[in-house]
Amino acid sequence: MIAVNxxxxxxxxxxxxxxxxxxxxxxxxxxxxxxxxxLLAWYANTQHGEIGIQAVLLAAMICWGxxxxxxxxxxxxxxxxxxxxxAMAGIGLRTGIPLAxxxxxxxxxxxxxxxxxxxxxxVYYLLTLLVETMLAARLLxxxxxxxKAS
Numbered sequence: 001m002i003a004v005n006x007x008x009x010x011x012x013x014x015x016x017x018x019x020x021x022x023x024x025x026x027x028x029x030x031x032x033x034x035x036x037x038x039l040l041a042w043y044a045n046t047q048h049g050e051i052g053i054q055a056v057l058l059a060a061m062i063c064w065g066x067x068x069x070x071x072x073x074x075x076x077x078x079x080x081x082x083x084x085x086x087a088m089a090g091i092g093l094r095t096g097i098p099l100a101x102x103x104x105x106x107x108x109x110x111x112x113x114x115x116x117x118x119x120x121x122x123v124y125y126l127l128t129l130l131v132e133t134m135l136a137a138r139l140l141x142x143x144x145x146x147x148k149a150s
Contacts, residue, residue: 028135029135070089
């Protein structure tokens with residue numbers, strides 16, 4: 001007879017409670033992206049009109065989505081041997097996606113490029129970089145010893 005081990009191993013991601021671990025960080029990231037959006041949209045509207053507002057919203061969604069993907073990787077793999085690898089892959093997602101989309105839109109020279117989408121992507125990229133780095137550092141720090149032996 002073959003014995004089957006039904007206990008979860010520490011070698012892979014743990015899906016139990018992933019959403020409950022991710023939502024506080026996702027909420028903080030969402031608030032950080034949402035707060036400056038009206039001011040940036042007003043500025044873009046005065047500079048480029050309606051297309052400027054669309055550029056701001058697209059830039060916000062691109063940077064928010066890529067940072068949320070990076071946080072999801074970190075939360076998924078933080079208590080596994082692949083935590084550092086997930087953090088590095090998160091850097092690739094957080095950096096690569098906005099820069100690639102921004103470069104493509106700027107090179108395409110369409111209305112969004114004229115509306116300043118690349119500049120807005122850079123503004124939101126720097127904002128989400130700051131917030132997501134602080135959240136990731138908090139998520140990846142080892143648990144502190146609450147009680148010490150005397």
